[in-house]
Structures are given as C-alpha cells and as structure tokens.
Amino acid sequence: MTKVNSSRTALDISEYYIPLDLAEVFGNENEIVLEIGFGDGDFLIEMAGRHPEKNFLGMEIKTKRFKIAMKAAQNEKNGNLRFLHMNANIAAEELFFEDVFSLVYINFPDPWPKDRHRKHRIVNSEFLGALSKIMKKDGVLEIASDDKDYISHSFDVFKNISFFKSQYPHPGYLHNLPNRPHTKYEKGFRKEGREIFYLMFTNNK
Ligand SMILES: C[S@@+](CC[C@H](N)C(=O)[O-])C[C@H]1O[C@@H](n2cnc3c(N)ncnc32)[C@H](O)[C@@H]1O
DSSP, rough: OOOOOOOOBBOOGGOOOOSBHHHHHHOOOOOOEEESTTTTSSHHHHHHOTTTSEEEEEEEHHHHHHHHHHHTTTTOOOOOEEEEESSSHHHHHHHHHOOOOEEEEEEOOOOSGGGGGGGGOSHHHHHHHHHHEEEEEEEEEEESSSSSHHHHHHHHHHHHHEEEEOOSSSSOSSSSOTTOOOOOOHHHHHHTTTEEEEEEEEEEE
C-alpha cells in the first residue's frame, strides 16, 4: 500500500491492530457504511455530509483516484469519513471483525466485458461470502451498474448463494432511486442516456 496522505480522512491501518476496531477509528459506536471502489469519492463525501449520525468508510485500489478523493474531502467537516487505499478483496478477507457494516455500496463496478477477464468481476461468490461475514445480519448491499450483462451476471451469482436476498420486485432492479447521489460514472452514463440498474439485497446469514 502506498502512503499518499496523512490527513485524518486517510485511514492508515498501520496505526491500528488488525482486525480494525472501527469504533476506535471513528471515535464513536455509530453505524458504519462501506463503499467499495469509490473512484473519485464524490458519492461517499456527499453521503457523509448528509448523515453526520453515521460513519462512512470507502475503499479504492487505484492510487490516482484515492488522491483525488482525498483532495475532494479536504473540507469534510463531520469527521465521519475515512478513505482506505486498498484492494477490497484483501480487506474484506483480512481487515475487519465480523458483523460490522450495516450498509455496503458497490457503485458501477468495473464491468470486465471480455470473457477471459470475467474472473476479475468483484461480484463473485467468494467476495460476497467475505462481505456477508463482515456485514451485519439484515445489513443491506446495494449495487448500481449501467451494464445489463453485469446485472444478469450478478443475478446468476446471487442465485447460487443463500445468504443474500433480493429486495426489489421482479425483475429485481430499479432504474431510479430518488435522493441517491449520482457518482461520477453515473453522471457520465446518464448524460449518454444509458439505463441505470440498482439492485438491493439483505444479508440473511
Ligand atoms: C468503474 S469505476 C466506478 C467508480 C465510482 N464508484 C463511480 O461510480 O464513479 C470502478 C472503481 O472500482 C475500483 N476497484 C476495482 N476493483 C477494486 C478492488 N478490488 N478494491 C477496491 N477498489 C476497486 C476501481 O479502481 C474504480 O475506481
């Protein structure tokens, strides 16, 4: 992991024991929301501003995007936002206690459209298994994508695991969620007139 910023929004895990005590990190016992692959961080910064009563943790693997998000969060005032520069696959397996997150967002995951690259898709049964463990029972997982193939791939994956239950009526997705901030990718896709798919699952572990 590259250390790129020492401001309080950057979570430096070398300062803590592993698994992380997130109540210690945030300095309170408030509910914790996780975003995987936050990109430029705009979604989580907006959510943290709207909800001072909750804590928000974002994970992003790309250094450049992490730095952009850190800069964008400079004026964050609530103290309830942390960005972690890390691969979410490793973090989900190794970094957290079980039953920690009440809500998890995966916004516009990399689609990996080529057949030989599909194994890189973050929505896969192994990752969802790790996610289920670190999420609270009945916690919510929201996924957003513009990619119909990724959506049907996701439903195939969820069909084969028992612990996440879809919450939206047939066909299992919505195209609009009022009041949900649009991410950078989402703004671009909407500008192009692309359909957006939102999925929601609860963790029935
Ligand atoms: C298509 S972009 C979407 C970014 C942002 N969520 C948005 O909607 O604007 C997908 C993001 O997920 C990040 N990502 C992909 N795999 C990841 C992983 N294993 N751990 C953390 N971040 C990851 C990528 O670096 C990228 O920033």
